[in-house]
Amino acid sequence: MLFTSRPPNQLTALIQRLWPGRCLLCGEATTNKRICAACQQDLPRNHCPCPHCAQPMPAPAATACAACLHRTPIFSRVIAPWIYALPVDHLLHRFKYHGQLGYGDLLGSLLAEHLSTTLTEAQRPGLILPVPLHPARQRRRGFNQALELARPVAQRLNVPLESRRLRRIRATPEQVQLNARARRRNLRGAFSFRGTCPAHVAIMDDVFTTGSTAAEIARVLRRAGAERIEVWCVARAIAKTF
Ligand SMILES: [Zn+2]
Ligand SMILES: [Zn+2]
Structure with a gap:
């Protein structure tokens, strides 16, 4: 049974808790995973990402998207296997704002599976750094969503995970309402990194x-010695223009 139009509800979350062999999205029997093969197949894949920023492109492209050609990003590349659309957006929302950590574990595991099949040993980084929340926000939320997503990834790829040396030292207002230039201004000086970065x-x-956010962190990491900086995310929000 495919899940396409409606978000997962509390009933399906309950199903998963009561019968762990059931798909988190549709409730169908699964083997040992939290999602059935049909629902996994049905997730909105980012088929033709820009090689730099993972912006979805109309067709596989050898060159970067218009935005990256105009201004080369500071990071080497973004990996975001899915598009920020149903049901991925709802899963992330319920994970992040409703504390349903099972959805985070599912998405982190799917990302881990994707990365472990696409990256060779030599292509794996020396360190994974989750985007930190300001301590006050983390206390309110009770967890850092980026860290929770990073756990299964680090474990599957056998790459160290570090969540203390990269810190958010200044609380910043929510970015949602701001345009790109205002976001950059808003984030200046918001992060610090302790020690030398691989x-x-x-x-x-x-x-x-x-x-x-990734660009501001990349600037901090570059000052700490990083040369090749990647950004790994579950989903790519589609930019309005490219
Ligand atoms: Zn399913
Ligand atoms: Zn791009």
Whole structure:
């Protein structure tokens, strides 16, 4: 049974808790996973991402999208296997704002599966750094969604995960209402990194939207010695123009 139009509801979450062998999205029997093969197949894949920023492109492209050609991003590339659309957006929303950690575990595991099949040993970074929340916000939420997503990824790829040295030292207003330029201004000086950074690192976040947070963190990591900086996310929000 495919899940396409309606978000997962509390009933399906309850099904998963009561019968762990059932798909989290449709309730059908699964083997040992939290999602059945049909629902996994049905997730909105980011088929033709821009090689730099993962913006969905109309067809596989050798060159970057217009935005990246206009202004080369500071990070080497973004990996975001799915589009921020149903049901991925609802899963992320329920995970992030309703504390349904099972959905985070599902999405982190799917991302781990994707990365472990597409990256060779040599292509794996020396460190995974989840985007930090300001301590006050983390206390309110009770967890950092980027860290929760990073756990299954780090474990599956056998790459160290570090959540203390990269810190958000300044609380910033919510970015949602701001345009790209205002987002950049809003984030200046918001992060710090303690110590020396490995040459190849991956920043982990839930959704890639404008990339302003990742870019600000990348600037900090570059000053700490990083040369190749990737951004790994579950989903890519589609930019309005490219
Ligand atoms: Zn299913
Ligand atoms: Zn791009």
